[in-house]
Amino acid sequence: MTVRHIVGASVPRKEGWDKVTGAARYVDDMVLPGMLHGATVRSTIGRGKIKQIHFGPGVDWNEYVVVSAKDIPGKNCISLILDDQPCLASEFVNHPEEPILLLAHPDRPKLRKAVEAVSIEYDPLPALHTIEESERQSTIIWGSDNTFKTFLVEKGDVDAVWKEAAHIVEGEYLTGAQEQLYIENNGVIAAFGPKSGVTVWGSLQCPYYVHKALMTLFALPEEKVRVVQMETGGAFGGKEEYPSMIAGHAALLAMKSGRPVKIVYDRMEDMAATTKRHPSRTRHRTAVDRHGRILGGEIEFTIDGGAYATLSSVVLSRGTIHAGGPYYWPNVRIRTKAVATNTPPHGAFRGFGAPQSLFAMERHMDRIAQVVGISPVEVRRRNFLKSGQTTTTEQTIKENIDLDRLLKRALELSDYAAKKKRFAEKNKAGTHRKGIGIAAFLHGAGFTGSGERYLNSLVGAEAGADGTVRVLVSSAEFGQGTNTVLCQIAAEALGLPYENVSIAQPDTTVVPNSGPTVASRTAMIVGKLVQSAARGIKETLTKTGLLHDDYSPEQFCAGCKEYIATHGALKSYARYQAPPDVYWDDEKYRGEAYAAFAWAVYVAEVTVDLTTYSVTVDDFVALQEVGRVLHPVLAEGQITGGVAQAIGFALYENVVWQDGRMMNNQMTNYIMPASMDLPPIRVFFEENGNVHGAHGAKGIGELPMDGPAPAIVNAVEDATGVRFCSIPLLPEDLFETVRPEFNEQVVFPLARGTS
Amino acid sequence: MNPSPAASTKCEFSFTVNGEAKNVLAHPMERLLEVLRNDLGLTGAKEGCGEGECGSCSVLLDDMLVNSCLIPIAQANGTSVVTIEGMSAHSLMKPLQESFLECGGAQCGICTPGMILAAAHLLDKKLDPTLADIREGLAGNLCRCTGYMQIFEAVAKAARGRAAP
Structure with missing residues (x-):
């Protein structure tokens, strides 16, 4: 007897019961004997030289453990890509909220007073706060030109297209910073022993990123560093690279004090000091023929990376590759760069550069439609990529895609045509304007280009004598369903009931490095490896004659028991193997950027209230092709959650900057969507198999972040006739430009800086 | 955001938590959330924002839904508090x-x-x-x-x- 159809069924979330009963253990729920609390003293200025540190009166400093850069046994950096970010600033600070000193004490309230009692004298240096300031290079704050990374993608001969063009369409588009706003703040507990080395328990996405950073910081070999992921209360990229910083801090305090140390940020510290989505600026100049077909174009995409390189180069890479959207460009030149400013480093956030460049592309498509005099639907239809054509990086689309059909279905599901007509009629009078907008887009799954080859991920599966199987991966669960989906895949591969398969808590002493939990790669790439590792167990049993075809779970159990009694542990590992036909040129940025793309068309319906100038999204249709849906309920939850975050990105979430510091670092004045703010989010899937993914799955997690913002702003333009090019689009922006008496198009002045 | 003044002036407070009578020694302005989590080991209520915006610290206080991060323990004195851990008997x-x-x-x-x-x-x-x-x-x-x-x-x-x- 074989159990079938576990993949594709909405089985219960593995850790679900613990979550609904409140029993799930997050890092702040954990207490170790003798544990101290740690806190961070941070810079109050954007850039300068540290002159002197004063420990103020009224505090008995003997009670406190104090750590500075001098206490770091290894290299003072957060090891990631360029190793340019210090763990603790020693001589210079380069952004507000930069960590300088660490304090620990058994009593948290006393710790806060002590942080306030430390004052630091600086010689201030000139600071830069926007992309434009950084580009002017009036002062150099990073490297020789304030630039972390540039990319150039060239296809065909762009310079030849301008003279053939019926129209040349230009536009500039801006997106703001966005806070991940996971409900559980960043937090870790660290312990140190002379023999055992460093152990960290934390809220994090990538155990082996933290592991690598701690090895460098402490100059310890890999076996002397242990990282354990606790239940993690949301991440969205915000716990991709930052946990290495906070883990380093807690571990330094633990080493100096000889006691375990917990650092859990409060909301204000988390929002002010940790990473956010990169602000961006995109410029399009596009040559189109009289039918609205793209002949070629230039795209300039620039992101604000903040003070250190961190992940900006890879965020830029993804933004670059997605900049051309799901369209065919016979000729294109894409120039992109990540620049330095004196703000806390911007970092990973769901979508990773793609929501920024796709916002521009999808707003620009509506602009092209207007200039040519065709509908937003038609301009997309005429330019969609087709199977066999190449992307901007000259990747041939091998999968069988039909974006025309996807668009048609999205229009039907949203009743687009009828609504468009009805709204145009209704908008002639009254104080409410209605509009409907679309966005078509794609999202590449897995690491870009050669990335998966470098990651070289390893996955394990281990069978017990009781016939259960445990999946061994460093891929973390933080809400998206990693535990559940990977167990489903293993159970299906082994023909076992879902209940007989579990997953190990990510602990670097127990699980191999299956790569970071990022880039929509877990279900597709790690899933495929889980499938192979699980099959390896079955093969081992079959080869040793302990299992025959068409076995029952009981027979599997008997086989495991006998194998383990004779040979010891029954484990199987699978390592990533790059598909043979994948070619990528890192120098020219050309080739197969991703093993698979997910495709989508989203439709937003909005009301603009001309009395309050607020925008309400009334209906939202999200139609996507994501390969095989492994778990319908989890998949739908990824889409609704992503759409909600992207509605926030478009309409609510405004980071207010002053001299590089976030001023509204509270949930009270940084507004994310609440239960009353969202429309019905209606989710639909098309399923085309993908040969590279487990059971034909592609990535899904980031996709829904890409499309809603342009769809919504396109809808606002449909409602008001005003060409907004910048998000977040707030009531005050509408107030300045939309008047009930307006009668011609106004281009919204690009007033809000990106930093 | 989360001022819990020094522990020098602790007082005793009595209240019912999940049906059991509890006495705790705490500063009057210490937050109910901290008393529940740190003193009573009830970690089901979580701190998300510390300012009553996110509701992840929700508990029932005399059958009212409250944010326990905004309730000084002095205000909880004599009340009946129910946390997620105490809800298992609830029919819903x-x-x-x-x-x-x-x-x-x-x-x-x-x-x-x-x-x-x-x-x-x-x-x-x-x-x-x-x-x-x-x-x-x-x-x-x-x-x-x-x-x-x-x-x-x-x-x-x-x-x-x-x-x-």
């Missing part, structure tokens, strides 16, 4: 927990205890809530993962289950 609890699991109402889980408490509180007041009632009843509980749709569905399903004969 199992149906709600099951419908949250089935419908995808819990992703990362950090808002879930508060969300389920808020849902139970709503269903206690409204026998047959509309979608608008559910949206309003959960308006004080932020969720960053789900976009709320599957939470609404879970609450509606639990309500329907109760209405069914």
Whole structure:
């Protein structure tokens, strides 16, 4: 007897019961004997030289453990890509909220007073706060030109297209910073022993990123560093690279004090000091023929990376590759760069550069439609990529895609045509304007280009004598369903009931490095490896004659028991193997950027209230092709959650900057969507198999972040006739430009800086 | 945001937690959330924002849904507090927990205890809530993962289950 159809069924979330009963253990729920609390003293200025540190009166400093850069046994950096970010600033600070000193004490309230009692004298240096300031290079704050990374993608001969063009369409588009706003703040507990080395328990996405950073910081070999992921209360990229910083801090305090140390940020510290989505600026100049077909174009995409390189180069890479959207460009030149400013480093956030460049592309498509005099639907239809054509990086689309059909279905599901007509009629009078907008887009799954080859991920599966199987991966669960989906895949591969398969808590002493939990790669790439590792167990049993075809779970159990009694542990590992036909040129940025793309068309319906100038999204249709849906309920939850975050990105979430510091670092004045703010989010899937993914799955997690913002702003333009090019689009922006008496198009002045 | 003044002036407070009488020694302005989590080991209520915005620290205080991060322990003196851990006896609890699991109402889980408490509180007041009632009843509980749709569905399903004969 074989159990079938576990993949594709909405089985219960593995850790679900613990979550609904409140029993799930997050890092702040954990207490170790003798544990101290740690806190961070941070810079109050954007850039300068540290002159002197004063420990103020009224505090008995003997009670406190104090750590500075001098206490770091290894290299003072957060090891990631360029190793340019210090763990603790020693001589210079380069952004507000930069960590300088660490304090620990058994009593948290006393710790806060002590942080306030430390004052630091600086010689201030000139600071830069926007992309434009950084580009002017009036002062150099990073490297020789304030630039972390540039990319150039060239296809065909762009310079030849301008003279053939019926129209040349230009536009500039801006997106703001966005806070991940996971409900559980960043937090870790660290312990140190002379023999055992460093152990960290934390809220994090990538155990082996933290592991690598701690090895460098402490100059310890890999076996002397242990990282354990606790239940993690949301991440969205915000716990991709930052946990290495906070883990380093807690571990330094633990080493100096000889006691375990917990650092859990409060909301204000988390929002002010940790990473956010990169602000961006995109410029399009596009040559189109009289039918609205793209002949070629230039795209300039620039992101604000903040003070250190961190992940900006890879965020830029993804933004670059997605900049051309799901369209065919016979000729294109894409120039992109990540620049330095004196703000806390911007970092990973769901979508990773793609929501920024796709916002521009999808707003620009509506602009092209207007200039040519065709509908937003038609301009997309005429330019969609087709199977066999190449992307901007000259990747041939091998999968069988039909974006025309996807668009048609999205229009039907949203009743687009009828609504468009009805709204145009209704908008002639009254104080409410209605509009409907679309966005078509794609999202590449897995690491870009050669990335998966470098990651070289390893996955394990281990069978017990009781016939259960445990999946061994460093891929973390933080809400998206990693535990559940990977167990489903293993159970299906082994023909076992879902209940007989579990997953190990990510602990670097127990699980191999299956790569970071990022880039929509877990279900597709790690899933495929889980499938192979699980099959390896079955093969081992079959080869040793302990299992025959068409076995029952009981027979599997008997086989495991006998194998383990004779040979010891029954484990199987699978390592990533790059598909043979994948070619990528890192120098020219050309080739197969991703093993698979997910495709989508989203439709937003909005009301603009001309009395309050607020925008309400009334209906939202999200139609996507994501390969095989492994778990319908989890998949739908990824889409609704992503759409909600992207509605926030478009309409609510405004980071207010002053001299590089976030001023509204509270949930009270940084507004994310609440239960009353969202429309019905209606989710639909098309399923085309993908040969590279487990059971034909592609990535899904980031996709829904890409499309809603342009769809919504396109809808606002449909409602008001005003060409907004910048998000977040707030009531005050509408107030300045939309008047009930307006009668011609106004281009919204690009007033809000990106930093 | 979370000032808990020095522990020098602690007083004794008595209140009922999940049906059991408790005495704690605490500064009067110490937050109920901290007393529950640190002194009583009830970690189901979570701190998300510390300023009453996110609702992940929700508990019931004399049958009112409150943010325990905003309640000084002095104010909880003499009251009856129920946390997620104490809700297992509530007739709505199992149906709600099951419908949250089935419908995808819990992703990362950090808002879930508060969300389920808020849902139970709503269903206690409204026998047959509309979608608008559910949206309003959960308006004080932020969720960053789900976009709320599957939470609404879970609450509606639990309500329907109760209405069914």
